[in-house]
Amino acid sequence: MFLQTFGEWLYDTPVATGLRETTWVIPAVQSIHILAIAVVIGSALVSELRLAGVIATDEAPGTVVRRYLPWIWRALIVLLLSGTVLIVAEPARTLGNTVFWIKMGLVLGAFVLTLSFRRPLLVAADGVVSEPAKAIAWLLLVVWVVVIFCGRFIAYT
């Protein structure tokens, strides 16, 4: 299978070997990865709960989204970069792992949902949150929680 061959090739590259043999690299990159997840979770929690009408209802949804959306994007970039380093160091742990691909699918889904339902709010600063957007807000919080569970379970499957 292509992925397996690619994973084996990647595992043997000098970069991957170097990452594995320098003992502090993987825990350090994983720490950065968790810190970036915390940024996404904190930003998503406040944004989604505002859109769901639970907190900060005295502030316009556009104000809240405008404050935290750039943080979610920046944190996602850090997550993609640190995640890539972790894949390069240990390809077999991820590329051949179903949980890893479920996680990637969920992250992509969360990305698309965030993009499509937040952009309109950025344009209309004091716009009212539609009912579907409220449901999407709760759904996104659930998706991020499942992403965290998948992330931890990658190490065990």
Place this chain on the structure above:
Amino acid sequence: MTLETTLQQVYDLPISATIRENVNAFPLLESLHVLAITLVFGTILIVDLRLLGVGAHRRSADRLIRELLPFTWIAFALAVVTGSLLFASNAPAYAANREFQLKLVAIAAAGVNMLIFHATAHRKIAGWDLDLPPPAAVRVSGFLSLLLWTVVIVLGRWIGFTLDVLF
């Protein structure tokens, strides 16, 4: 009763054995622990950055703190419960782990920093509630909190690589 016997008694508890023996128990507890930590750090980050002078979604620091702190506390309680269960499953090994010991010290230091903030600058919050940036003492509290919680997360991840008992 020495510390060693107490740790061994914790290790021998039925719930500790269950966590060790059930394949899904440990990763499930770890996932909940990570979720709790990201909620603690994510919400504290917003407050700490506001204390450092980076604007949040509302101007009032007092209202921001009262809005987000309940989430921080609930998540912290979840982190303590899940962390205690993870600890119980291998009590002697965790207690002997340098990173685990340092992590507890860092959490205690973050707690002391918070207590000092609440006993001093927070009492006079009406005077700087809308200030961006807030007074220097407030910024120091915010900076120390961010630094200590970052250290807590890094040490926590390191435990997974340095713990003597792996299963």
